[in-house]
């Protein structure tokens with residue numbers, strides 16, 4: 441997947457996409473992130489990228505020209521463009537999964553009080569919000585999306601089984617996890633996880649996921665119950681326990 445990130449703060453992006461799983465994906469040629477500094481496209485001698493809003497009001501607005509030219513420089517006409525903005529569509533699993541099927545994506549990160557509306561009118565980006573709060577800019581939001589999308593690209597996660605397992609429980613919050621040692625400061629790992637009985641272990645995990653989801657995220661739980669899932673007899677029994 442080829443990703444262009446258009447930003448006024450290119451130094452924010454590199455360290456994040458160079459680290460951890462994203463870094464590995466980049467090294468393996470699965471993911472390529474091209475960071476574009478919008479300031480490089482200014483045509484004024486002070487390299488100014490913003491100006492005061494027409495009609496007055498607080499703050500500054502990002503000017504159309506450098507953003508237009510930065511978008512043209514990455515051939516954004518032919519790519520899916522995402523504009524990170526608190527007024528956008530709320531990010532969710534569906535959008536992430538949808539984006540992970542794309543070959544090319546462009547992220548436009550705004551700053552200040554907003555960007556000249558003609559950028560939106562002309563380029564028709566999809567506006568995406570990562571939540572109902574205001575960040576100082578779209579960079580962190582873009583990195584959230586890139587991270588979540590990248591791990592859905594086959595072979596990025598490394599361990600294919602992790603995906604499979606996630607899909608069984610997808611829509612549910614994850615069950616508790618433990619690693620060595622078996623006893624830490626007197627606290628023991630649940631016995632079933634040490635049993636080697638894969639069926640019992642699976643059922644335990646499923647039950648825990650149901651329990652935690654129902655308790656903490658009733659919205660996700662209701663959605664999960666509505667989905668027509670292919671569950672076996674014992675899984676159905678567990679589900680039944682948590683139905684009201």
Ligand code: ADE
Pocket residue numbers: 524525526568569570571572573574575576577578581
């Ligand atoms: N830019 C500023 N706040 C944002 C948010 N919540 N989501 C996406 N982009 C943003």
